[in-house]
Each structure stands twice: as structure tokens, then as C-alpha cells.
Ligand code: HEC
Ligand code: HEC
Ligand code: HEC
């Protein structure tokens with residue numbers, strides 16, 4: 001009985017100390033988190049004098065964000081903290097109708113107008129003073145800076161970084177352990193041998209056997225089979241090598257500006273035709289000129305936080321947009337062109353041989369083939385690449401398989417009647433229309 005009791009109290013001690021350790025670690029983790037949460041809640045009500053910042057944010061995004069940013073100049077000045085430089089009554093008047101205020105000769109308004117290249121601001125008579133208060137509350141919120149967490153003295157900021165031990169460190173540690181294990185094995189082996197010989201046991205010496213390659217050389221059948229095998233693989237590899245000469249499938253060069261189709265055609269849903277408008281009407285799809293980019297990027301100087309990925313930070317993307325500005329000579333602080341441009345030289349990815357004729361409009365408009373059929377899921381590409389092999393076999397295979405769209409095309413209805421009589425089929429493939437004739441593709 002006593003023994004059992006003893007054992008019990010021992011395990012209880014162990015259990016208690018475990019629980020203690022656990023609670024200490026939890027407490028210290030919570031300590032680390034606490035000041036952060038406190039800081040976050042403290043920041044919110046700081047300066048919202050009267051208005052509702054949440055409603056204000058909605059109003060701002062709906063009405064003002066096209067021209068204003070909180071912390072950077074866009075078409076209009078940065079709006080964070082306007083309430084501290086202008087009186088409320090003045091802001092009401094300005095937002096309700098700024099040109100009236102300018103016409104009335106208000107000195108502040110006139111100066112502001114002139115400083116901003118005389119761009120008139122839209123009038124918002126529909127916004128009530130309460131609405132404007134809400135917007136002001138939103139613009140009065142202090143700038144939320146992410147690194148605050150790290151800067152807090154005593155905060156266990158490293159708790160969050162602990163999770164991110166890089167794979168390299170883990171790999172390094174693992175290989176170290178492996179190395180140690182190997183060394184230990186060798187040592188143990190040595191010691192065992194010593195012990196064995198000290199005890200007079202003979203570790204059996206290896207018996208001389210026929211080397212494996214000699215045994216192999218004596219078996220003529222095996223030699224023949226392996227020779228045939230080697231020849232076949234060799235031929236296969238050489239054939240494979242020759243067939244890929246000049247085929248640049250998956251070619252994906254680094255471009256002068258990192259332009260992500262994932263972000264543009266994917267997350268932001270910009271239609272391919274907006275930038276490659278020529279694809280529908282001509283032979284070439286074309287690459288958009290930088291003016292097309294500036295239709296949007298006059299107002300988009302940075303990406304949103306959610307756009308950044310593990311591989312590419314927001315700072316990286318923003319720097320790429322700045323490259324665009326340098327290229328077109330756009331001064332984003334003063335919102336005007338400087339006139340100094342540096343043309344961007346995009347690296348061409350798709351390159352058919354010059355003796356092949358390929359026409360986009362024929363495929364995109366007439367045949368209604370989707371861009372993705374030939375170019376792959378472009379809307380997911382972080383880097384543009386050559387998806388298809390662009391070999392003759394690739395073109396021909398598709399012409400053999402793909403039916404020609406007949407509906408609503410008189411020219412085709414007539415050809416269809418004649419050709420379907422000729423081939424005795426109901427549907428016509430591109431091949432039967434002449435899509436295999438050498439002259440159609442070769443000049
Ligand atoms: C069409 C673009 C445009 C829109 C939309 C717009 N603004 Fe403006 N805003 C301007 C410009 C430009 C100026 C600078 C003065 C000028 O050139 O008219 C300005 C100036 C201001 C100023 C004065 C800033 C200062 O530093 O004194 C305030 C306040 C302001 N806007 C508030 C708003 C609010 C609030 C909204 C949304 C309800 C809004 N703006 C929507 C273009 C715009
Ligand atoms: C906002 C403009 C824009 C949109 C939208 C866009 N692209 Fe592009 N595209 C570009 C630019 C700029 C390049 C050249 C840089 C590069 O290769 O990444 C390009 C390159 C390409 C290329 C490679 C061209 C070459 O050099 O051979 C293909 C193919 C392509 N785009 C297809 C598409 C498809 C398909 C879509 C629609 C899903 C699309 N693009 C949407 C701007 C755009
Ligand atoms: C239809 C509007 C539109 C057009 C046209 C457009 N962009 Fe963008 N672009 C955006 C938007 C929106 C973002 C920000 C994405 C986000 O944060 O969600 C962006 C982000 C970017 C970025 C940062 C992300 C990345 O892709 O590396 C670069 C660089 C960029 N654009 C370059 C260009 C260039 C070069 C062109 C012209 C070939 C162009 N854009 C045309 C809307 C456009």
C-alpha cells in the first residue's frame with residue numbers, strides 16, 4: 001500500500017510541475033500579446049471627434065478615393081489630418097461645392113486650387129454635414145503602422161516569429177544530426193571490433209568471390225539484353241533532344257518591369273482585350289503601350305496589402321510600379337508628366353519561325369478559340385510564359401480535332417454544304433476546311 005501511495009505522490013508532483021511550466025509559458029505568451037491588443041484598442045478612439053470613422057471609411061472609399069489618399073498625394077492632396085489644418089465649416093463648404101468657394105475669392109481655396117494644377121474637385125451637395133463629419137473622423141485616425149508591435153518595449157514580439165524558423169535551419173540541423181549519427185556508428189563499429197579481438201573472437205574475413213562484373217561478362221545473354229537496352233534508351237534520348245531543339249515551351253524570361261498577369265487579369269479581372277486589343281482584329285495580339293497602363297496607374301501608385309504574397313512583398317510590387325513611372329516620366333508627387341521617358345523593352349516570349357503564318361483574329365474571332373486554350377491559365381501567371389510548344393504538330397493536331405463554328409456565317413454555310421457532301425460528315429474540322437494545306441501556314 002505504501003509503495004503505491006509513494007508512487008502516486010511522485011506522479012502527482014510530476015503532473016503539478018508540468019502544469020506549472022505550462023501555465024508559466026502561457027502567461028508569458030499572453031503578456032507578449034496583451035500590450036499589442038491594448039495599443040490597438042487605444043488607437044481607435046483617439047481622435048474621432050464626433051463622427052463615425054467606420055461609416056466615414058465607406059463614404060471615403062465610395063466618393064473620395066478616386067482622387068484622394070490618406071497619406072499620399074493623388075489627384076488631390078493627402079487627406080489625413082485635414083481637420084487639423086482647415087476649419088470644419090470651411091471643409092463643409094469646400095466639399096459641398098469647391099468651385100463656389102473658389103469663385104467667392106476665399107484665399108485658402110484659391111491658393112489650394114492653384115497649388116493643385118487647377119484641377120476642379122467634384123461637388124458633393126448630397127453629403128450631409130454628418131456624413132462629412134464621419135469622413136473627417138476617418139481621416140483623423142492615426143496612421144496604423146504594422147511594425148509598432150516589434151517596437152513595443154518588453155513585448156515578446158519574437159513569439160510570432162518563432163513559428164517561422166526557416167526550412168534551411170531545419171535542414172541544417174537535420175544534416176548535422178545525420179553526420180553525428182554516422183560518426184557514432186563508425187566509432188561503435190571500431191570499439192566492437194576491438195572488444196571482439198580483445199576477447200579473442202575472430203571477425204570473419206571476407207571470402208574471395210567472383211567480382212560481379214566478371215560474372216556479368218561471362219553471361220552472354222545478359223550482355224546482349226543490356227546492350228539492346230542501352231541502345232534503345234540512347235536513341236530515345238537523342239530523339240527527345242533533337243525534337244526539343246528550337247522548342248521553347250515554358251520559356252519565361254525576366255521582364256524589365258515585373259508585370260503580373262495574376263494580379264491584373266486574375267484578381268483584378270482586367271479583360272485580355274483591354275491590353276491586347278489587336279488580338280481580335282489582326283494578326284498580332286500586340287503588347288500594350290505604356291499609355292494604356294497609365295489609364296489606371298495615374299491613380300494606382302501602390303498595391304493593396306492583400307496583394308502581397310509570401311514571395312513578393314508590397315514594397316517589391318510598389319517599386320515595380322515606380323519603374324513604370326520612371327519609364328513614362330510620371331512625377332507622382334506633382335501628378336504630372338516630366339517629359340523624360342525611358343522606353344521599356346519587354347522581352348518577347350512567343351516566337352514562331354518566320355516561315356510560318358499565324359493569325360490571331362482568325363483563331364480568336366472567327367474560330368472563337370479562347371486565349372487560354374493556347375496560352376494556358378494566363379490569369380494565374382505571376383510570370384508570363386510560353387504554355388504551348390508552338391510546333392507544327394501542335395497546330396495540326398488542333399486543326400484535326402477542332403470543329404469550325406458554322407452558326408451565323410453565310411460564307412461558311414455554303415462551304416459547309418459543299419464540303420460536308422464531299423466528306424459525308426455533319427461537322428467540319430479546321431483540317432477539312434484546308435487547315436492542313438502547307439500553303440495556309442507556310443509562306
Ligand atoms: C475628381 C477628384 C476629386 C474627388 C472625387 C474628391 N476630391 Fe477633394 N480635392 C480634389 C482636388 C484636385 C483638390 C485640390 C484642390 C483643387 O485643385 O480643387 C481637393 C481638395 C480637397 C480638400 C482640401 C484639402 C486640403 O489640403 O486643404 C478636401 C478637404 C477634400 N478635397 C475633400 C474631399 C472629400 C471629403 C471628398 C469625397 C467626398 C473629395 N474630396 C473628393 C479632387 C477631388
Ligand atoms: C493590364 C494589361 C494586360 C492584361 C489585362 C493582359 N495582359 Fe498579357 N501582357 C501584358 C504585358 C505588359 C505583357 C508583356 C510583359 C510580359 O510578358 O509579362 C503581356 C504579355 C502577354 C503574353 C506574352 C507575349 C509574348 O511576349 O509572347 C501573352 C501570351 C499574354 N500577355 C496573354 C494575355 C492573356 C491571355 C490575357 C487575358 C487573360 C492577358 N494577357 C491580359 C499586358 C496585359
Ligand atoms: C485596368 C487597370 C490597369 C491597367 C490598364 C494596368 N494596371 Fe497595373 N495594376 C492595376 C491594379 C488595380 C493594381 C494593384 C493590384 C492590387 O493591389 O490589387 C496594379 C498593379 C501593378 C503592379 C504591381 C504588381 C505587379 O504586377 O508587379 C505593376 C508593376 C503594374 N501594375 C504595372 C502595370 C503595367 C506595366 C501596365 C501596362 C502594361 C499596367 N500595370 C496596366 C491596374 C491596372
Ligand code: HEC
Nearest residue numbers: 272276279284285286350351352358363364369370371374
Ligand atoms: C490558336 C492559338 C492561339 C490563341 C487562341 C491565342 N493565341 Fe496568342 N499567340 C499564339 C501564337 C502561336 C503566338 C506566336 C505568334 C508569333 O510568334 O508570330 C501568339 C502570340 C501572342 C502574343 C505575343 C505578341 C504577338 O502578337 O505575337 C500575345 C500578347 C498573345 N498571343 C495574346 C493572346 C491573347 C490576348 C489571346 C486571346 C484574345 C490569344 N493570344 C489567343 C497562339 C494563340
Ligand code: HEC
Nearest residue numbers: 357358366367369373395398402404430433434435440441
Ligand atoms: C486550339 C486549336 C488551334 C490551334 C492550336 C491552332 N489552330 Fe489554326 N485554326 C483553328 C481553327 C478552329 C481554325 C478554323 C477557323 C475558321 O476558319 O473558322 C483554324 C484556322 C487556321 C488557319 C486558316 C485555315 C483556312 O482554311 O483558311 C490557319 C492558316 C491557321 N489556323 C494556322 C495555324 C497555325 C500556324 C497554328 C500553330 C502555330 C495554329 N493554326 C494553331 C484552331 C487552331
Ligand code: HEC
Nearest residue numbers: 246353356390391392395396399435436437438440441442
Ligand atoms: C497548321 C499550320 C501548318 C501547316 C498546315 C503546315 N505546317 Fe509546317 N510548320 C508549321 C509550324 C508552326 C512550324 C514551325 C515548327 C517549329 O518551329 O518547331 C512548321 C515547320 C515546318 C518545317 C520545318 C521543320 C522544322 O522543324 O523547322 C517544314 C519543312 C514544314 N513545316 C513543312 C510543311 C509541309 C510540307 C506542310 C504541308 C504538308 C506543312 N508544313 C503544313 C505549321 C504548319
